[in-house]
Amino acid sequence: MSSLKNKCNASGSRLLSLLAGFALAGYTAAPLYAFTPFQAPLLSTAAVAPNVMVLLDNSGSMNTVIYHNGFNSKTDYPTAMYCKAGTSCTVNNKDHWTETATLSGHDDVAQGDCSAGYYKLGARNAYKVSKKTVYYPGSAGQTVCIPFPDELQINSSGTMSDEVDMPKNYLEYLVQGLLAGTFSAVDIPTGHRMGVAKSVAKQVIADNFSGVRFGLASFRPGSDASGSTGETYKQQGGIILSDLGAAQSTLDTQINSMYGTTWTPLAEAYYDVVRYYRGLASSYNSAPATPSNQVQYRCQKNFGIVVTDGAPTYDTKFYNASTDPDRDNPSVGGADNLPNWDGLNPAPPAPYSDGNSSVSLGSEGHSYYLDDIASFAYDVDIRPTASTLDNAGKSFEDSAFNKQSIRTYTVGFNADNQMLKDAAYYGRGKYYTASDRAGLSSALSQALNEISAQAGSGGAGASSSSSLTTSTRYYKTLYDPADWRGTIEAYSLSETTGRLVSRAWTTDSTITPSNNGASYETYNTATNAVVSLSYSNVSTGQQAILDADLPSGITGTQLVDWAKGSTVTGLRTRTVLLGDVINSTLERLSSTERLASSVTGDNSYNTYMSAKAAMTNSLLVNSNDGFFHVINAETGGHRYAFMPSSVFPSLHTVAATDYATGGSHKFMVDGGITVADAELGSTWSTVAVAGMGGGGKSMFAVKLFSAGNNTIGALWQITAPATSSPANAFNNLGYTYSKPLVARTSDNEWVAIFGNGYGSHLGKASLYVVNLRTGALIQEIVVDANDDGTAPNGLSSPQMVVNAQYQVQKVYAGDLRGNLWEFDFSSATGSVANSGNPLFSAEVNHPITARPLVVEHTEGGHLVLFGTGKLMEAEDKLSTELQTFYGIWDKNGVTGTVESTSLQEQTFTEAVDITANGSTQTYYKTSENEVDWDTRRGWYLPLSLDGAREGERVIYPAQTTMGRVIFVTAKVDADDPCQSTGSGKLVELDALSGKMLSYPVLDTNGDGRIDDGDTRVSGLAIDGGLPGQPVIIDAGEQKKTQGKYILDSTGEVVVVDECGEVNNGQCGGVSQSRRIMWRQLQ
Template sequence: MVSGLENVRVGLMDFNAGDGARALSGLTSITDDSREDLLEAIDKISASGGTPLAESFQDIGRYFISGYENQKLSYVDKNGDAKEAQGDVIFSSQPHWNGVPIPQTGVENGAIQYYCQKSFMVALTDGEPSVDDNVSSILKKYDTPCEGPEGCTHGDDESMDDVIKALYEIDLRPDLKEPDGTPVKNNITSYLIGFASQGLSDTDVMVNAGALGGGGVYSADNASQLKTTFNQIISKVNAIVGSSSAVSFNSTSLESDTALFAAKFDSGNWSGELAAYSIDSDGKISSTPVWEAGAKLDALSDISQRFMLTYRADLDKNNDGVAEGGGVLFTADSAGLDVANADTVSEQDLNINTSTGVAVTDSRAVERIAYLRGDRSNEGAAEDEFRQRVSRLGDIINSSPVYVAKPDAGWETEKFPEASSYSAFKSAKSSRTPVVYVGTNDGFLHGFNASTTGSDGGKELIAYSPSALASTEDEKGLHALTSQIYQHKYYVDGTPTVTDAYIDGAWKTVLVGGLGAGGKGYYALDVTEPANFIAANASSLVMWEFTDSDNNNLGYTFSRPQIGRLSNGEWAAIFGNGYNSTTGDAGLFIVYLDGNDDLGNNYVYISTGVGSSMDKNGLSTPAIVDADLDGTIDRVYAGDLKGNMWAFDLSKTGSWDVIKDASNNPKPLFSTGGEPITAAPLVAKNVVYSHGSTPNLLVYFGSGQYLTEVDTADTSAGGFYAVSDNGKYGLSKADLEIRTLVNQDVTQADGSVKTLRKATGSAVDWSSKSGWYMQLKTGVTPDGGERVVTRPTLIDEVLFFNTMIPTGQVCSAGGFGWLMSVDFRTGLAPTDFAVFDTNGDGEINSDDQGLIGEMVTSGMPNESGFIKGSGVVWQYTGDTSGSTSGRPTETGGGSSAGRLSWEEITPN
């Protein structure tokens, strides 16, 4: 139990030699050291004397109001009358500390510190209450008559259930309220465990106490069962529901069947959920999902129906004696992983057991495969059983859902030869089943039926486990998912990219995804026709995998791949090399999509030369650009962890390279001065000023990092930049016009006051300046440490980007942020229209002009998704609290085109 506790404060008490409880350890934040101290204290506990449960629970209540004993507490007496009494009258005794009352200084600023704090008591007893009548008169009859499901037959001196009920019902700290003054019940939820005593948990006093304490009563007859019980309770104690991923839509405009797809996770049990929500014509999101994929997956009675794949590099799928590599079923027979011949890392991985804390080979790969396929028969608490799951669907944290329906890439208007056949491809696939794809930390990319009508919506169609996840290290690989001592890990944590590409003489729909924080690898799948997701096609559906074993410049694959056509006629996935590679370099990978025979000869790596194994760098998600509109990629832009924005020239076959100076040394377009760039840029034509030189593009990007726990406490600021690429490189902030942010309180239509933002600054003199930039908030202030870690979106005349501000503040979903919207040309508010309703009167008009930022207080906002409504463009944003909100916006053009959540729309 103790090993499973994270981000909590824990104390330990046992029965005092006389009355009540004895404190062995005051409430202390869990660290490695305090965890060891707690375990040592537990080891020293021995059973003796009576079982004064009610007295002990009363003492615990007193401990939780330490420092506030004189405060009046409200309660309802046995007759149903509302009463008040001083805290130390209700809880009339306190626990002992080494034989004396526990000092109040042993409490870290009070046991209950915050209005949002949840407090729990886990009580383990091997017997019913005894020697247990020294409780206050208020508590002794608090539950008389008993309100439990079976009534009460125990004696009047047995008051355990009375005290348990009081702890759950009474607000122990009525002085702690929400910021707006809303009362909050600061109570204690109790979990009771009857241990090593047959039938103890079924006695009426235990049953009633369990029913009244909010947590329940559990039974454990041996150490193995006790471990299971503790794990179940800790899962509930740790549970936090949230979301870190963006949203997706099934259409570009509001129609009768428009739906939003949103993913969530539960950190208590590391389960996930992907749900579809309808959106009405007014842009309102339904509170009830159309379907939930996790619930449907859990309801599946026959797991053999699941179509699950992985990759084998040694597969000879063409039967020509050459190991081209390809997909195999994620099964344990010869058609799949062939675990009888354990000669691959994947199979060795699945034979490892770490449930005892020591890795051993147990030859249970077949059972682990069944478990990962969804079999529940081997789940349990014993060391020879697998980890119990709440859901078959694992947590979805950083992978955003991607909706794929009929082909709509628009290649038929391009100038390259194969474009002429795209219309026929579109027609042939116009009625294919829509699918929403998302990566999860259960080890799989999942594809679910995305229909919002009929009964098939939410049904899993495909699941893919990249072989790059395999590891024989103790706490890595798929075997870790089955371990009884599982601590959360990332697996398929990256957002995939899906588009249509011309490969091997035919149009196909290709999905390329990375592992994100889960590893150093990418994978490519042929998802052209969901009807072909069957066993007979397994080998051809998996096109390839590309990992750090192919090139050690590849780091953790946080860079979302981009797909396009190159000047040599090849179609490729293009991505930054990611973070923490072996070499520490920052560079760009170009991997040909048809590279399924000898992958080592089918990719290109372009180094920036910045970074080393001792001073690591890494390239983030790129933006690909077709500057001359011939249907092929001419230029790529991507930022790195050192704060450089790089330009790569891919316009001429045979001379692809990073932009270099006159001495042939790589030179960035722009440097932020050390602010890391971790999100993709957006590129648009500079329609304001032409320098007379190519490419005359504007590159928009934000700076900041949110990758590790250390980043949460970083109070340095990021920025947002609009930088002109006109052949001039090595630019810095001095070459840009600054925009200054000013917070402004605006009175709303209902009389309340809302804090919004405006931006000030001079017009850009393009003859001497190369763009504009906005410095975000810095320092140890409520809004210090502001940063941009998602890509911007440009719709008509408005550039949208979101900022985030992680905070150490409790009672928040990790922080907050701002929804920003500026004129893409100036970095200021549009001069002739307002973007959003700033005064809360339900209209967007001239009264709302001049402001550019709206605060998101519910959590840190992710990348927004956009969809066209009636006369407005709706902006939907998910945040780290797990909620998704929408607002109407004006963009100056009256219309927008394309699936704006995934494709960048740039004005002409």
């Protein structure tokens, strides 16, 4: 079998480096887990869950308290003293706190004269202290009560279960600060580093577990607790506590068992982690034995995260180079095989990050070799043997992925040193700092977000007309993961052949730092107003967000300027401004297209259409530079950009200088767009409504044109609260993948209607109805209000039925659980139809993520056409679940959920290879079963030939033309998640019955005509990449054909010629115009 003929690649070799911006219409979250969008295109190597080994510091210093944020360890605070038991606080009866003194007994812990919940010690020096402690710092009767870590418990007899370290200087800081009233006891952190690190690590792993293969490592404990013998260097190096891919409960158990008990051999321990990845035995432990192959796939990404609170100690002995050929080179030397993999030399005086310093072996900062091991981890090929096969049976030396390495991320917990920065730099990762629970949680979460975001591929297209003329243009989107540049290209089409002829323009040259005439807007969340995009125009809270996490010397003002196209030293340099376009639809704004209608007796819309002729034809697209863009369709010039304020927290990420080179990606504004004509108050306007997809939980609307006013301006923005807030009207709004609808209600109020999306705080599926002019909530219709939320749900993109006045009558939408819902809008207030029950429920694991198609049924009511399946999370690439395409009859006057047993089955019956013009193409035939509408409520077509389970699915809405239903399927190699192009089918069936058409519909013999000389088929294979949603263009009266333009995931445009006219059941005759949404007339 071969790829489809008639593929056009007008831009030649350029598409070898550019990937298509492919609208996956998806989300990323595993079933039964909290929804967290995967921050990368799914058609990428990142769809394989990455390996992440967390090296968690368990040195003795991790027992130290979390400091109050005002403490400076370099400041010498006044000495604090305590009174000896049974004596007055005179000079002779005072002792001061010493750095070395320890509390040896705990039987005298008591509340004393502190308030409830606070405790005091007896007359002993205290360096290791209890949970709640009182100190007597100077004069008789003066008492200071200090809270201590919640992780430590005191039993009824006053005995502590553990100890925590407190430097003398910090205790003195607390005593003096409390006496001076600088802060109060409630401001003092009640945690210690080990306790916080364990708690945060468990939570962050739980939040990311569905998409990451975690493992856990630590420093080898301070004693040989295992009792094993023969260790090369006892009490040094690292130990693997949990293998990669361990169960979450196993990871939790190991984390819970960790205590601060040893030195800080950072480089030694991380070298053991690298050896583990390579399948080599530990340098320092005789057990466990040589680890099994932990790298599953040749395309799998591998990472180490090092979390530590200090500089190394006892970190200078490394494995014999003769037994490790990859390290047997001039970079390793000396009796202890000290590494110099990064090529740096020590450069005293301190601080420095390489080699040995002059302090003793057990002192912090004696040696700095972590950066060398991190560099080695990235440089070495951890699976270098061609004969070694991955889990897909492919060689690890596959030319597409011929090297597997490890990137290193470092987190300094109450530590900020050059060694950790260098280790991240040479390990091609990132460095983070944290000083408390919130900071550590943020640092680990950011590191995992970076790890999860990798490069991918995809595509989307649009046309300037539904009929082919000399002026017809085809537009396609591309993106380049090398720099996350987005590109839109406009092509002229041949009126004779319908093929792409020449490129008219590209945004690579029309939207650049030196060529950018757009106006910019955003939303001020304090004033709830649209404002011109500038730092000074947003609220102080928004300014704080823009100022956060920026490189040294960069301001929020500069960040905003960069977003608008300015070049800022210290931020990422761009040659083109449009960001990558991946899941967004590409919509064309036409001055002649009718997108609404007037109510009876009102001619105002016809008047508006006359004025609309002055509107500038434009393209609308969301992109992951953080903007909704309006682009001149004729020239490619930049007209307007709106940045939802939900983008602000992520803007620094895409502006970072290493955003592209680090291989990471972040979704920003990535949802679908709807264009409509509507009355805003009493004024007709053309409006766009859009969502952010995986970039956030916001919807927004932009006025594109109104009578006599060609100025573009945003109308509103709505956003879910950051944390669940029942009082917030949009508390159940999830990541906004739903493509909105715009229509009148029965009382003539113009509204936007959309599904709540995925990953909401409540995890329920609902339909939102908002005022189109203001964004104010009119109604939220929850379909599963009584659900307990144990299996989170969300409503996908809806479709509607309107009457001649463009008043919405019905809405249909699917959800993640495979339910198809009908909503009744016959009155001003919408409701779930069918007595609150689904119209239909697909089988388990058959989510409905694509918008349904609704057509009129010949016997009354409506036929709802949709497919099931998703391509939204990493696990989907491995799914072989059998998905289905359905036609469900919503029969007038009949209620109750349609049962699967009442549907007529259709099947794929045969794959046929046909050779024409020297090229062989695979076509598919399907069954021709009639549907008995007296007993049946629809039909279904399993997406399989001969029952084979290949994971084929539907991720795009179906379309209709001339009584046919057209849809494309998506299939990836379920046995090889590294495969990144995919394949699919173009399928065309009789819409009413789902059977194979009675006439030839495709030019199977390649003679340029569609007639009885062609074979009757129901579709064809598209092998070169995942097919996107077709753009249908009539070829004109002379040719009597239609062209379907399909942009696949490699960037190629597949053009399929097919029957464009049907007369008396045969191809040819009077042309019938296509309808994407059929209206019910009243």
